[in-house]
């Protein structure tokens with residue numbers, strides 16, 4: 251443990267571990283501080299991710315793969331079901347192990363990691379960020395760092411301390427709740443999605459299998475819906491209807507920022523990654539892969555800034571993120587607004603339309619095209635997603 255580092259990363263989720271790793275791989279000194287006792291625990295996540303998105307970061311290991319996914323099933327409010335073969339497989343992870351392994355790769359690259367280290371402030375020298383303070387085993391510790399990367403998740407405070415605008419509109423903040431339940435006899439190679447007013451207005455309900463008939467069952471609804479009826483009430487109603495008496499192994503809740511990235515994700519001495527930067531895919535709510543990509547970009551740029559001795563280089567991160575992912579998220583955000591306003595009839599008709607397509611020709615692209623058939627402007631945006 252040094253008293254000074256080139257880069258200090260706050261938070262040991264997927265975004266923080268990747269930021270630490272990609273900075274350390276370039277040879278700069280890195281400290282990662284995580285407030286919880288264990289990296290990867292507690293898990294607040296449905297744990298689904300596309301295989302393709304994580305392969306560039308880590309070799310697939312059965313120890314953290316709970317289920318291998320080859321199909322998606324969409325359930326309409328009237329009970330209609332449309333099933334699509336996934337042309338690119340997905341995974342349901344054991345994040346408890348996966349996050350741990352990501353942190354291990356950061357440690358292997360040379361990053362120092364301290365858990366149970368609760369960061370409670372930034373330090374400044376003449377108005378310039380020059381480190382953080384944290385509490386560890388009852389002691390208040392100060393450590394200097396040339397660049398601080400805030401990877402402190404949805405409840406992030408570090409960005410705010412640095413003076414960045416981190417506020418989210420409550421309508422964009424999905425309230426999510428999930429149980430991991432046993433004795434759920436769904437196909438284990440399929441991600442199941444339920445749509446409609448009854449299940450999850452302005453959002454969706456998911457069942458993600460975790461092997462041995464265990465499954466993550468959860469839903470996200472927009473903040474304004476949650477005010478009228480809570481996400482937990484919707485989930486309780488669903489469990490009572492579909493799986494009464496199913497043993498609940500864990501229950502979690504949290505916010506999912508289904509919005510565009512923050513306007514500014516870097517400023518002198520500070521970079522924001524993952525949920526802290528609102529890097530979540532605004533359409534699906536998935537933030538594991540995008541957090542890892544944001545971490546990779548930020549860590550790499552931070553190291554370059556140190557090696558070039560050009561502190562201002564970190565400001566190029568905003569553009570780098572936008573070019574890699576942000577542009578695509580603008581399209582997903584428009585799609586989200588279209589889809590969230592679908593009526594139940596629209597979802598019912600959609601399942602019927604998709605089921606008319608021969609099974610081997612059903613793709614996600616076709617699903618979106620059918621979904622947006624009467625909305626030419628959105629259709630054009632979808633076309634861009636699949637062309638770009």
Ligand SMILES: Cc1cc2nc3c(=O)[nH]c(=O)nc-3n(C[C@H](O)[C@H](O)[C@H](O)COP(=O)(O)OP(=O)(O)OC[C@H]3O[C@@H](n4cnc5c(N)ncnc54)[C@H](O)[C@@H]3O)c2cc1C
Nearest residue numbers: 261263264265285296297298369403504524525536537538
């Ligand atoms: C119910 C639910 C289901 C979801 N399902 C999916 C899904 O199926 N697929 C998907 O891709 N995404 C899903 N997400 C989103 C996904 O979990 C997040 O986008 C992802 O974890 C973001 O990674 P991160 O590293 O930015 O933040 P996190 O994983 O939240 O990590 C942040 C870390 O920072 C630490 N920290 C916070 N404050 C401090 C501090 N002051 N000092 C030190 N450490 C601190 C925290 O303890 C935490 O370990 C879901 C979210 C929810 C709530």
